Amino acid sequence: MDINIDGLCYTYPNGVRALHEVDLTIRTGEQVAIVGQNGAGKTTLVKHLNGLLKPSGGEVRIGDWNTQTYSVAQLSSRVGYVFQNPDQQLFCSNVYQEAAFGPTNLRYKEAEVTRLVEGALRLTGLQGKEETNPYDLSPTWRKMVAVASILAMDTPIVILDEPTTGQDAVNIHRFTDIVTHLRKQGKTTIAITHDIDFGAENFDRMIVMSQGQVLLEGPVREVVSRVDTLAESYVDPPQLTRLGMELGFTQTVSREEEFLAAYRVLIMGRSS
Ligand SMILES: Nc1ncnc2c1ncn2[C@@H]1O[C@H](COP(=O)(O)OP(=O)(O)O)[C@@H](O)[C@H]1O
Numbered sequence: 001m002d003i004n005i006d007g008l009c010y011t012y013p014n015g016v017r018a019l020h021e022v023d024l025t026i027r028t029g030e031q032v033a034i035v036g037q038n039g040a041g042k043t044t045l046v047k048h049l050n051g052l053l054k055p056s057g058g059e060v061r062i063g064d065w066n067t068q069t070y071s072v073a074q075l076s077s078r079v080g081y082v083f084q085n086p087d088q089q090l091f092c093s094n095v096y097q098e099a100a101f102g103p104t105n106l107r108y109k110e111a112e113v114t115r116l117v118e119g120a121l122r123l124t125g126l127q128g129k130e131e132t133n134p135y136d137l138s139p140t141w142r143k144m145v146a147v148a149s150i151l152a153m154d155t156p157i158v159i160l161d162e163p164t165t166g167q168d169a170v171n172i173h174r175f176t177d178i179v180t181h182l183r184k185q186g187k188t189t190i191a192i193t194h195d196i197d198f199g200a201e202n203f204d205r206m207i208v209m210s211q212g213q214v215l216l217e218g219p220v221r222e223v224v225s226r227v228d229t230l231a232e233s234y235v236d237p238p239q240l241t242r243l244g245m246e247l248g249f250t251q252t253v254s255r256e257e258e259f260l261a262a263y264r265v266l267i268m269g270r271s272s
């Protein structure tokens with residue numbers, strides 16, 4: 001299910017113009033990372049995809065649905081959005097109910113709800129915490145509950161807003177597994193992230209936003225090679241990319257496997 005964003009403008013009621021003329025197409029099954037400094041408009045952009053915000057100008061289409069004419073409830077069958085702050089999303093008294101709320105609301109059959117909830121709790125590492133009140137968990141685990149509640153809805157499009165912020169290494173690894181799982185399922189995954197290393201390692205395409213506009217977008221490797229343009233948005237290239245440049249690699253690398261391949265070539269060149 002493609003996402004089409006056409007001339008999207010958004011002004012908050014207090015007059016802040018958060019998005020200006022954003023044009024983007026995101027195709028079925030793409031894994032996209034959105035980066036950019038605080039206040040660039042990333043969250044405002046993705047809130048248009050599930051109808052939480054409606055365009056001030058231009059339009060957003062999810063498949064054949066124009067978000068202007070569909071409710072958030074309707075759009076939630078197509079787009080799952082995990083808020084940056086899970087406390088804006090959680091309201092049930094235990095983890096299981098939280099994860100089951102979405103799929104039940106979408107009227108999946110009971111056995112299907114059970115299967116989806118169990119799968120989502122497994123992926124997020126929440127097995128064994130079914131009876132726990134989300135508010136007795138740490139903020140990082142509450143974030144995982146929020147993720148599980150969206151995964152359990154089995155939507156074709158999943159949006160994660162700052163998934164790795166404040167998470168420890170184990171949970172960051174879990175997010176890698178979640179993105180890999182969504183990729184295998186053929187779902188579209190969009191993550192807003194401050195963590196450009198996580199973005200470069202796990203996503204195919206990168207969108208850099210600055211001041212309410214798309215500054216740069218394309219395959220990750222192409223985007224991270226545009227060091228000067230990235231600097232305009234106060235984004236540093238991934239560590240591996242910078243290290244590769246320091247080492248004099250002839251091509252840009254953005255992932256561990258690319259780095260190692262280029263490093264081997266470099267070493268062999270020196271030893272021959
Ligand atoms: N609820 C709101 N009311 C008014 N202005 C807002 C609101 N939310 C965000 N903004 C403003 O809109 C701009 C874009 O914010 P946001 O989309 O949250 O950026 P990002 O997610 O990239 O940090 C910023 O200038 C921010 O201060």
Ligand SMILES: [Mg+2]
Pocket residue numbers: 042043044084192
């Ligand atoms: Mg944000």
